[in-house]
Amino acid sequence: MTEAVIQIENAVVSYRETIALRGVSLAVEKGEFIAVIGPNGSGKTTLLTVINGLVHLTQGQVQVLGRDINGGNRHALRRQVGYVAQVSNIDQRMPISVREVVMIGRYGLLGFFRQPSRRDWLLADEALSMVGMTHLAKRPIGHLSGGEQQRVAIARCLAQEPDIFLLDEPTASLDWKAQTEILELVKRIHDERHLTTLFVTHDLDALPHTCDRVILVKDGLIVGDNTPDKLISTETLSRLYNLPAEVVEVRRPHIHTRSH
Amino acid sequence: MDLSIFSYLFMQNAILAGLLGGISCGIIGVFVVLMHMPFIGVAMSHAAFAGALMGLWLGFDPVIGASIFCLAASVVVGPLADRGQLSPETSLGVIFSLMLGIAFLFIGIIPNTRSAALDLLWGSILTTSGEDIVLLAIVAFLVVAIVLLFEKEIRATLFNRNVALAVGIPATLVLYCIILLTGATITVTLRSIGGLLIFSLILNPAAAAYQLTYSLKRMYLLSATFGVLSCWIGLIISYYLNIPSGATIVITSSLVFMLAAIFSPKRKTPELTQSSIQEAKQ
Structure with a gap:
């Protein structure tokens, strides 16, 4: 786990007058299983599509598997990146x-x-x-x-x-059983095929509790990046979703207990 | 049986034009129906109308003017839609209105030349010349060859442009080429088939084929077959009843669609049997 397969440096993306990413840097190592969480409209999907070059970068650089995703070989590079x-x-x-x-x-x-x-x-x-x-x-x-x-x-x-597996809210609008099954399926594929996986979700219930790393995205910035047990606390969630701590305490899913 | 229909050169040409035009229009009709842009037929024929008028005004062959305008319009549709973040149909509408404006402008500037340009808009399959047949054959060959060679790229792009891009297909280029091919086909078939006829010949056979299959390959085949059949049956009816061929071809193609819609297997609902209800309850 030393080889960086994705290297994003100071990525800025804007859709017309809206700025979706405001200078995001991120390094992902081979074999990592990362969950990207954040409120609606925080820039999660944009962060994911920066990796396979489906959005136009206003500023910054993205290297995937050692090559520039926006260079002349972007079509060839995309063949190695699965996107749901x-x-x-x-x-x-x-x-x-x-x-x-x-x-x-x-x-x-x-x-x-x-x-x-x-x-x-x-x-x-x-x-x-x-x-x-x-x-x-x-x-x-x-x-x-x-x-x-x-x-x-x-x-x-x-x-x-693919070598890299990108999933954008794969469990949104699915019922509880389908959601659980898809989460297990993704994890199984990740392990069996030795992939590097990024999994985007706005729904904390859909957080793959077996992920190695969680990235919090808010207002086009990465506001947290750590292991799930260190990051998913009442305080960080309260800040992420602008909710009072006591509300979060009642509503939040119990990630720690689930992973034990 | 009266086989005199085959003895006239103009009928032989019309039958050939029906075969070639039916195939090209049938196939590009599949793109048009699946990309939800039926308006392209009307927009292109008006681009041709404006172009023909400009040709008359500047003193060159109206057909060349029409071709230039049609091709230019079909090159612009895709990028205009992307740049303006519009649906291709809206982008076509913008181009259509511009063409209509240009046409009116030329009509105002050059009086008494309207009919020559209008001929193009209406066209007639019965006046197809040998030269037209050669052009139609080239376009039919190109359309079939491109669909055969790039079948999977086209299929992926029609399915979903982002998915196609994500798996490493240059889908934006493929999409622009599909639209350009559609525009080019319309341009060439316009002269022998006419602007109004072409709209029905693109739309009806493909819409009919769509009623009958869930396979894209079969949809191409059925649509081309229906296109040719509509032309031929329309021509035969027009010949023996001595009525305008454009009208009979349009009406035949509409009837083909109606028949396909009536007999569509997609409309059948599965029978609700007692055993299936029992199964669901368990």
């Missing part, structure tokens, strides 16, 4: 089957003019079976529920065989 976006970002009417959606994960790796081989389909099927969606492989993607689509998105990332 928020639920409901896809067109439910698209005529495409679940298995074909998973195969999209391999399209970038295949490159132009090459069709998926038998091995590619095998990898896609393996990914589907890992997320427990084999029985729905032939269904149109739009016929699946939110939780099922989220599993398919994770399978798509698995088929991509």
Whole structure:
């Protein structure tokens, strides 16, 4: 755990007149499992998309796997970064089957003019079976529920065989059971495939309690960065969400007790 | 049976134009339907109208003016939408209104030349020349070749641009090329098919194909088939009943859509059986 796979230096991102990130620096080592938490609109998603270069940097530098993500090889670099976006970002009417959606994960790796081989389909099927969606492989993607689509998105990332795994609120709007299952699934994939994982959530209940490190984001800045037991205290949460300490005490999930 | 329809050169050309135009329009129709931008047909034909008028005003071939305007408009749609953070449909609307403005301007400046430009907007498949057929064949070949070669990049981009970008596909470029290809197809087919006909020939076959399948590959095939069938059936009806071919082709393509919608398997609801209720209760 010494090799920095992600190195963000003084990243500034703005969407028109709104500044989403105000000079954020972050180093992530190989194999880390990091949870990024913070209120809505704090810049969590932007921080994640800075890593795969989906947003334009106003200032700063981002090195991923030793290379500049905004350089000429950004498409090649993105092939090594799996990204699960928020639920409901896809067109439910698209005529495409679940298995074909998973195969999209391999399209970038295949490159132009090459069709998926038998091995590619095998990898896609393996990914589907890992997320427990084999029985729905032939269904149109739009016929699946939110939780099922989220599993398919994770399978798509698995088929991509990435080194870095980025998840943006993968459990938002899912029921409690689906949420627990997805959290376990992500952790299992992280361990089995030796990935570096960043997991964004605004919901403290969805915090993977097995994560190594928690990053608190507020108003486009990183306001905390430590192990979960050191960071998730009543005081920090009270500051993060602008709530009085006594309210947080009543509402907050009991992270310490869960991890014991 | 009366086979005189095949004995006229203009009918032979029209049948060929129907085949080639039907295939290209059917395939780009799939993009148009899946990207939710049906307005592109109307916007492009008005760009052609404005361009043709400008050609007349400056004294060169209206077709060249029309082509320049159409291509320029289709190059601008994508970047304009991204830069202004608009949907492509809104971006098309902005371009459409500009083209309409330019057209009116030229109509005001150069009186009595309206009909030549209007011909282009209305067009007629029965006046397709040998030269038009060559152009139509080139475009049909290009459209089919591009879809075959870049099938997976196009599929990923149509599915979701951000997902396509995230897996390492240059999706923005792919999207702009799809729009440009659509614009180019419309430009070339416009002269023989006409601005109004092209709108229905892009939309109806693809919308009909969408009713019948959940597979993108089959949607391309069905849509191209429906495009060709609409042209051919429309031409036959127009020939034997001696009525305008543009109208019969438009109406045929609409009927194809209605039939597809009626027989769509997507509309069938699964039967609620006693056993499935029992299963759910357990």
